[in-house]
Amino acid sequence: MSVFKAYDIRGLAGSQLDAEFAERLGRALATHLDANTVAVARDIRESGPELHAAFLAGLTSTGASVLDLGITTTGVLYRATVDLPVDAAVVITASHNPPEYNGFKICRGALPMAGEELQELKATFDAGKFRVSEKSGSITEMPEFEDKYLATVIENAGKPIRPIKIAIDCGNAVPGPLTLQLMERLGVEVIPVYCDWDNQFPNHPPDPTRPKNMVDLAKTVVENGCEFGIGMDGDGDRIGVVDEAGRFIHPDRLMAIFVTDILSERASGTAAERTVFYDVKCSMALEEVIVAAGGIPKMVRTGHSFMKRELRDNPDSPLAGEMSGHFFLHDRWPGFDDSLYNTARLLEIIARDSSPDNGGPTFSSRFSNLPNYPSTGEAKVPLPGEREAVMSAVEAAFLDMEKSTVDGIRVKYSDGWYLCRPSNTEPILVMRAEGRDKSALDNILNDVNQRIGHMLDLSKLC
Numbered sequence: 001m002s003v004f005k006a007y008d009i010r011g012l013a014g015s016q017l018d019a020e021f022a023e024r025l026g027r028a029l030a031t032h033l034d035a036n037t038v039a040v041a042r043d044i045r046e047s048g049p050e051l052h053a054a055f056l057a058g059l060t061s062t063g064a065s066v067l068d069l070g071i072t073t074t075g076v077l078y079r080a081t082v083d084l085p086v087d088a089a090v091v092i093t094a095s096h097n098p099p100e101y102n103g104f105k106i107c108r109g110a111l112p113m114a115g116e117e118l119q120e121l122k123a124t125f126d127a128g129k130f131r132v133s134e135k136s137g138s139i140t141e142m143p144e145f146e147d148k149y150l151a152t153v154i155e156n157a158g159k160p161i162r163p164i165k166i167a168i169d170c171g172n173a174v175p176g177p178l179t180l181q182l183m184e185r186l187g188v189e190v191i192p193v194y195c196d197w198d199n200q201f202p203n204h205p206p207d208p209t210r211p212k213n214m215v216d217l218a219k220t221v222v223e224n225g226c227e228f229g230i231g232m233d234g235d236g237d238r239i240g241v242v243d244e245a246g247r248f249i250h251p252d253r254l255m256a257i258f259v260t261d262i263l264s265e266r267a268s269g270t271a272a273e274r275t276v277f278y279d280v281k282c283s284m285a286l287e288e289v290i291v292a293a294g295g296i297p298k299m300v301r302t303g304h305s306f307m308k309r310e311l312r313d314n315p316d317s318p319l320a321g322e323m324s325g326h327f328f329l330h331d332r333w334p335g336f337d338d339s340l341y342n343t344a345r346l347l348e349i350i351a352r353d354s355s356p357d358n359g360g361p362t363f364s365s366r367f368s369n370l371p372n373y374p375s376t377g378e379a380k381v382p383l384p385g386e387r388e389a390v391m392s393a394v395e396a397a398f399l400d401m402e403k404s405t406v407d408g409i410r411v412k413y414s415d416g417w418y419l420c421r422p423s424n425t426e427p428i429l430v431m432r433a434e435g436r437d438k439s440a441l442d443n444i445l446n447d448v449n450q451r452i453g454h455m456l457d458l459s460k461l462c
Helices: 018-031 047-061 072-084 116-127 143-157 174-185 212-226 252-265 285-294 304-313 338-349 388-396 440-450
Strands: 009-013 037-040 067-070 088-092 101-108 140-143 165-171 189-193 228-232 241-244 273-280 298-300 319-323 327-329 380-382 409-415 418-423 428-435
Touching: 009 228, 018 047, 037 047, 037 072, 047 067, 047 101, 047 212, 047 428, 067 072, 067 440, 072 088, 072 101, 072 143, 072 338, 101 116, 101 338, 143 174, 143 380, 165 174, 165 212, 165 304, 189 212, 212 228, 212 241, 212 319, 228 338, 241 252, 241 338, 252 273, 252 285, 252 319, 252 327, 252 338, 273 285, 273 304, 285 388, 298 304, 304 319, 304 327, 304 428, 388 409, 388 428, 388 440, 409 440, 418 440, 428 440
Parallel strands: 037 067, 037 088, 067 140, 165 189, 165 228, 273 298, 273 319
Antiparallel strands: 009 101, 088 101, 228 241, 319 327, 380 428, 409 418, 418 428
16 A cells, blocks of 8 residues: 555555655655755654654755754644745654654645645656756754744734643643643643653553543543643644543534634624635534634535645635644634644633633533534444445435535435545545434434445444
8 A cells, every 4th residue: 555645645664664765755855846945844753763864865865955843743844834935844753643653744835735746746756757966955953943933823822811720631742842831931830641752652642532542631630620631643733622520522612612712803704704614524513603603614625735725725714623633723823733823722712711710611611502412423434345436326325315525425414414435544434423412313324324234334333
């Protein structure tokens, strides 16, 4: 299987990704983009130093110069595409994947390369005809950029206007130390959970969108009387939260806080200024919140690269978000997903109200008016044949139903919905269903089973 995936390059370090691959990729990228200056960062994985050195060797052999950000988060790298004079930016990371993996997330300018763009890069990589330079490019180490980044985050997000106490779990991944620096500068009292680096991720995978990975954070919040807890993912572009009682809050529900706050400032704005993008996996409750806040909801394809393109094509839109915990604030931030920035914005919003101890709202109460509709969660259904043929058969089974086909099919029922979309990384179909109540969900699942149960194994869904 190719390591050139839908959104990035990713595979097993040492076998699929080694120094030879990284050096060749550096040469291919500089050639393909005709890049003169490239920003590069990496996470803390054991294979990182070898891949990093080889990748830089490949870039500089073509005459491209490198601005080396060192070990830092993906959010810092994204900020570099805005603040530094670069043609491309690359972070060597496998995000929340197990320690034996690594990968490359690549930006062309400020936008991530994905889909067909990555396949075109692969063609250049395979062809082996790379740019030649008599003089090697330079490497400039930029450890000071992190400090400038923190200052930019604080200036943009603002500091909380009252004392606030939270817990943060970074899963022993790369965001930990930088996150604690940010909290100190913001004046936030933090109970750290796994905020030190350990590239074996011994406590849990750094994926805050899975409730099982938030158990220790939840316990810490309750035991220390924190207002809420924040979890960060392996490379620092996603967040998840638990409330003051340690209860997991799904990311699409968390997005409602950003939606309500940002749209409150755009009540008289144009339609474009009130349009909010969200992916096909999100709850219909989010759509209802957007409408209630005066916004215009627009459902789009899952994937951070697609979200950023929507914001590029709709520059007046103030935000976008995904069920996966990627949030793209675009009202006064450049629309890229960044755990640290999104945490700072969330803290600033929460701190405008008095603390719960002084009569202010608890974190959980902020979701009390947001319906919590019954849903199946995300089910992974085996793909029994060729992807296009199977999806065509599924779509044909719902010909009589209203549906969206922006990403697989999302079928609309009078009291809920059903989603079936092919995974971009595995030979599976990702399915989810939601109903306004348990009876509605059961009826939807029964209907889905009657329509496609004979062609697909729906045991993980129904």
